[in-house]
Amino acid sequence: MTTGAVTSAIAPEHAHLRLHHLYEINKLFARFEDIEQTLDPALRIATETLHLRSAVLTEADGVHARRIVWASDGQSTEQLQALKARVETAHKYLVGPASADARDLKERAGKTALPRPAHTDEALANRFIILPLVVSQRPPFGTLALEGARTLDKTDLLFVNAIVSQLAIALDRDRARQLDIVGRRRAEEALSRAEALGAAAERERAVAEELRKRSEILAIENAQLYQQAQLAIHMREQILAIVSHDLKNPLATILLTTDVLSRRGVPEERRRGLPLAVGRVRRAAERMLRLIDDLLDFASIETGRLAINREPQYPGPLVEETLTSFESTAQEHQVHLDGAIQAGLPRILCDRDRILQVFSNLLGNAIKVSPKGGHIKLLVEADSAETRFAVSDEGPGISPDDLQHLFERYWRSDDVVYKGTGLGLAIARGIVAAHGGRIWAESELGRGATFRFSVPNIEPGPSSGVPSP
């Protein structure tokens, strides 16, 4: 059966560049001021990916309408007319004829002149994408049309769609803000008029006062929505930053290594280097996989959908298993691992794999920051209420300022001695919290660090337990 998609191949380095461009454009839309300060620079960035020849933004609310046309140097009037006719047809279809027929349709040229393309393919139909400006639960309020100089493909469509979606959100927010300002001004004017009329206009004043209150409520709601939108945009930016930056290095390793492997050379030399090269590719792919796993786990935690399958477990074997699984890594980094398990520990109710994930994260970090010959100690002990796990290292330690932010999502210290995604400790915190426990760190600069987390006991622990911090 042949019903598969027709897919477009895209080189990894181009994919990364597109992500980077999208990230930069999103940043512009997140702090939307006006078209000149936002869409103009965004189009300049998009041109690097799409080889844009022209762009047309049409906004309409049924009464008022504006159209901004960005053309490239040397584009003829006839070519622009053909483009605008196409936009007109599609816009009327998507937004409705009334909007495009609005009597005060104001058209102007965009501030930025797009660079003259070296070559333009013939057929406009295969170079032209027009999508509606729309946000969820609302009718469309405009269109953005982009004309490439060359035939566009599916990756271009995905790129354009991402830009149009973000632009729609930014413009919708801006429209809401403008409405809010107009509403407030009207309320204030009505109040002033009522006050001027004195007591005789008491009723009108009351109405105006009510109007003002409603406007204030609307303004507060609008501000809350704006904050939520900003937060969502900020989170998306951070994810894009992680994806675009942290996937870049392992991807570069894979590209470089496979490039070397594919070159013609002395066969014997290549054979000898093969295991090393394959190992590099494998480690780079594993790093990418870990990052993707982290992003998925983090998304589950953020949406409260992290799967936790709790069963009664003795804590000692969890420590032993962690020590065993990190034995070879510790040898590779020339650090010593020691375990200390308190006798007579009670059982805890936990998801074994998730607790091992937390342990692995903490121990993995400890190994990365430990000096050669350093010692790392894993400890588990309990008091009557909870069981506490600890991982101590002899690394450079953490400053008091950094200690406050360690478990925040995406946070990375400026002076870290290893690079992470900024997600590992946030995920650990999410997992521990899902078990009803706590996680914290103790450290002084130059004196190593101890990361601890606790899980509640399900049976009485030893009465002479360790004191809580």
Added chain:
Amino acid sequence: LIDGDEHAACVNAWLDRSAPGLSSEALLRLFEAALGALWIRTKSALGEVTLTVIAERVLHNASERFSVLWSLKVDPDTGIQCRELREWIGSVHPAELTEAIRFTLGELLRVLGHLTAEILTPELHLELSGIVQRQALRVGRTSPGGRYVPADLEGKVR
């Protein structure tokens, strides 16, 4: 360059292959399967918000020409829904429904093609032409020719 005629030709070929002799109920199921497949394929590229706007406009135009389609609704999560039409489909003549399907699918492909530089066109045409075979994998059994034949369509699909 793919023009409107080629979208229409794709739909015509598919209908000529799959629709003759079908009851209105069976035609509606075929229509729903086609809409569902096109929806899923397009949603991955455009997202449900954009696709909903486009589908609503297409349905609006289609129902102006074919009143039998007036009750069709667009659900952003699941696509175009024919639930209400299903309740009284027995009273619709198969020929009328066939023409309504012909117009709606042709219009949907034409508009999507026009808006997206015809980028999605090849895979949407492929998706539509494979709709019968795909159903075979999901629920039904396969005819000697390799095509899916739902129980109540047996002997009617050529």
